[in-house]
Amino acid sequence: MNLIMKRRSFRTLTAFLSVLIIGLQAAEAQNEINVLKLKSAKDLQAFFKYTGNDVLLIAGHRGGMVNGFPENSIATFENTLKHTPAFFEIDPRLTKDSVMVLMHDATLDRTTTGKGKLSDYTYAQLKDIRLKDAEGNVTDFAIPTLSEVIEWGRGKTILNLDHKDVPLQMTADLIRKHKADNFVMMTVHHPDEALFYLKNNKNSVFSAFIKTKKEFEDYQKAGVPFTQMIAYIGPHVKPDNKELYALLNNAGAMCMISAASSYDKLKTAEERRAAYQAIARDGASIIESDYPIELADAVKDFVKKDTPKQKFFKKAPIKK
Template structure:
């Protein structure tokens, strides 16, 4: 009896430990943001910040298609991150996620997305980066916004959705604590700020002249991150000084540059060079690989660690 009881107890402990470990792996690395003020504080440059990972379209992993909830969740199982995503309009004006104007590359459909109603799009399935068909459907932006609440930050790129529609959807979901908009010029930021003074942006600021144009327009740098380009180059130092001095983080995206390197070793060296260059945010098609490469740069003692958690 005693042996039987001991065996059962040990078995139970083993099973509990196994279940706990599995659940631990299934937990998501989340960003804990409760207000637009938190979002601004999260992105404000202080000099003692956590190097941030941005997943370009969510990430590129076999079996996981870009611009899909499944991919976002897979990335968050490995690293905290925020995501640049691509809203587009269907024929009946439903906002869905799709980088290309056509369906062919990333779905089982053919032709222009704008030629289909959302109901018609439901029959298609997404493909991963290698062209493999998955079971995942094309998500609506509303679905993704509700999924992202309490988990991450969503950076909405500007494709064919009018600014008015984007602003209205963010307002409808009360999502300004974790949804930001990509803007290509100060006028777009000013439009959003008039709709909601708490708006947050990812702004294209690749030169001193562009920095000055945002400054002249009165766009608050403490409510934006600046995309400064895809490369490490000497000119970046002037931009870091200007942007960081105004309280803004600078982002380099490797998606169109260093992500194209053939080997993981080459990509790792490139990611490290970006971190050494002075970028506060690195965007990549491979956020999981990126996070592993730059883990030595993550400041454990940063006050901003309060925004990171598990869920």
């Protein structure tokens, strides 16, 4: 074999190996998820504390909405984490026999193959019911219990529990049972709810509805620590946000705008992308969306890489 043929063979082999390596890397990436590594409740507080040098955070509303993946399901959470780091707002409700399961609506009709009120069914009766995706397609996924989701989420993400029909004490007791205060937080609509949780666990972290200066002052007067909350300030970019950003950020709280009821409703991906970027430019520290994967791609250039908080962001293999 002459020198020219040897060089050609070497180049061919090199090209083949490059393609093989790229293929293996792609396959490996499909078997990995983005995770948030939080070892303690203090880590959770530090993760959300506003410092001015923070990572723009993605919150998946009910986990996210992608064809084939139903809201409020482990499969959806895991699918989202394949594409982006995120935490999840989820919806615990009670069955007839007081099992906490995930379901946004009080009724089964929209999101499952079942009919009627969730509270009329025991957990055993729900086991044969299957979840639907956002398009109404029936999937193979069953309704998960909150306990199952908490154990799945450990070491992977943060769960924000919305307040539906589960008594506050039951929620506090379940978090204590699972020793999950390092990655489970609670949505509160009033300072009294936050104070209740703090009485049960002084390290509790909240997602608090604070849409006005008056509501900020209510939490301030109640003595709820702003360094143990994120503040949901509404669904829109508007001039009033500037005052809330200043008040809450100065107190140590990140501010969240949710696009779920507003900009997620825009018809095209281009319109939604522009809206998500407008939220990031407006000054929000956290953006919540029904489309967290789409959102993450839209705002990737706004995510800081040189912040100490990057230590919380890791990759991990998907456990079969």
